[in-house]
Amino acid sequence: MMDQHEDPKFEQWLRDAAKSYHSPLPTPREEMWQRIEAARRHKQVIAIRPWMRWALAAAALLVLGIGIGRLSVREQQVVRVPHTTVTDTIDALANQAYQVAATQYLSRTESFLTAFRADANRSANTARLARQARDLLTTTQLMLDSPAAQDPRLRSLLEDLELVLMQISLLNPLEDDRDRDLITQGMNQSNVLPKLRSAIPAGPVPVRTEGAL
Amino acid sequence: MDESQLIARVRAGESAAERALYDAHVDRVYRLAYRLAGDDALAQEFTQETFIRAFDKLSSFRGDAAFSTWLHTITTTVVLNGLRKVKRFRQREADIDDAHDIGTTQRHAEPDLKVRLKQAIDELPEGYRTVFLMHDVEGYTHEEIGAALGVETGTSKAQLSRARAKLRVALADFAGEWTT
Numbered sequence: 001m002m003d004q005h006e007d008p009k010f011e012q013w014l015r016d017a018a019k020s021y022h023s024p025l026p027t028p029r030e031e032m033w034q035r036i037e038a039a040r041r042h043k044q045v046i047a048i049r050p051w052m053r054w055a056l057a058a059a060a061l062l063v064l065g066i067g068i069g070r071l072s073v074r075e076q077q078v079v080r081v082p083h084t085t086v087t088d089t090i091d092a093l094a095n096q097a098y099q100v101a102a103t104q105y106l107s108r109t110e111s112f113l114t115a116f117r118a119d120a121n122r123s124a125n126t127a128r129l130a131r132q133a134r135d136l137l138t139t140t141q142l143m144l145d146s147p148a149a150q151d152p153r154l155r156s157l158l159e160d161l162e163l164v165l166m167q168i169s170l171l172n173p174l175e176d177d178r179d180r181d182l183i184t185q186g187m188n189q190s191n192v193l194p195k196l197r198s199a200i201p202a203g204p205v206p207v208r209t210e211g212a213l
Numbered sequence: 214m215d216e217s218q219l220i221a222r223v224r225a226g227e228s229a230a231e232r233a234l235y236d237a238h239v240d241r242v243y244r245l246a247y248r249l250a251g252d253d254a255l256a257q258e259f260t261q262e263t264f265i266r267a268f269d270k271l272s273s274f275r276g277d278a279a280f281s282t283w284l285h286t287i288t289t290t291v292v293l294n295g296l297r298k299v300k301r302f303r304q305r306e307a308d309i310d311d312a313h314d315i316g317t318t319q320r321h322a323e324p325d326l327k328v329r330l331k332q333a334i335d336e337l338p339e340g341y342r343t344v345f346l347m348h349d350v351e352g353y354t355h356e357e358i359g360a361a362l363g364v365e366t367g368t369s370k371a372q373l374s375r376a377r378a379k380l381r382v383a384l385a386d387f388a389g390e391w392t393t
Contacts, residue, residue, distance in 0.1 A: 007381075009392065014381075022247055022248045025247070032243075032257055032261050033235060036261050036268075040265060170254050170255075
């Protein structure tokens with residue numbers, strides 16, 4: 001039995017008419033494949049992270065063991081059982097490694113966005129800006145998938161940065177001025193830079209870790 | 214060579230097999246991304262992200278469903294999440310534009326069918342719009358849509374029916390075109 005809402009004539013007309021909605025262009029296979037390969041090569045560098053975790057964890061356990069040994073010698077009267085399990089320690093250290101990488105990445109992003117906003121005379125080359133934004137965007141997305149993003153405040157900041165960097169990476173040279181103004185206004189409105197600066201711990205930026213992240 | 218063999222070769226690290234798998238599916242993924250995003254740069258971004266995730270997670274593909282179904286689950290997740298983020302950003306831009314437009318008057322010309330249809334589809338709730346575009350425009354079955362979106366087949370059918378009903382109301386001015 002036909003549903004009371006069904007109307008084959010309307011449905012056929014709608015299907016035909018809707019073909020013009022967001023009608024796709026020919027698939028740019030080669031361009032996309034090249035970028036997929038490049039991104040995957042970059043990710044393979046990151047694939048050493050689990051190995052790094054274990055190395056860090058092993059080193060830390062050694063230090064922890066020595067520390068516990070010393071404590072137990074000093075405090076013979078009170079035997080304290082540490083609550084920290086091996087898994088906790090590994091996770092804590094892995095997170096610490098991510099935090100170092102996050103700080104380094106946030107500093108680079110802060111420099112880039114500050115330079116972008118300050119470039120009032122539009123001297124910077126759009127293609128170069130877009131390329132730098134794409135590089136940072138890739139790292140942002142990796143950070144979003146990492147344990148560092150378990151912190152809700154950092155996650156929210158990373159999501160804001162992802163939006164800004166995506167817009168810069170899509171900058172159209174023909175509408176450059178208008179697009180840049182919109183991006184800058186958006187950044188100001190959402191306080192991206194102040195939030196970014198407050199997320200960077202005081203003190204020197206950790207050693208550069210581009211190879212790791 | 215059948216697809217399961219191709220997938221096994223990709224898992225073994227053969228780059229030629231990766232390319233073959235990409236070639237077999239990229240058109241459909243890109244088409245869907247484009248239909249949903251309406252922007253070439255975004256569609257490319259989403260397509261790339263889909264394949265990067267698919268290759269990374271291929272070890273978790275158990276073969277219970279067709280590879281294309283699994284891939285389209287990733288596609289819809291990537292596209293819909295990406296569009297939500299872009300929408301948030303564009304909303305900020307629109308707010309700024311609105312602030313600039315205060316005190317100005319706007320005139321709306323009578324739009325043609327193409328414009329009205331686009332507006333009507335854009336205004337559909339996300340779930341209705343996704344199901345409508347996948348089914349009526351890109352030709353996915355309700356089973357494929359249900360699997361990709363993680364909903365029951367009946368839900369997909371119901372959403373399509375509601376989407377069509379809303380579009381029928383929105384395009385009532387053009388009723389003469391389908392009743393004749």
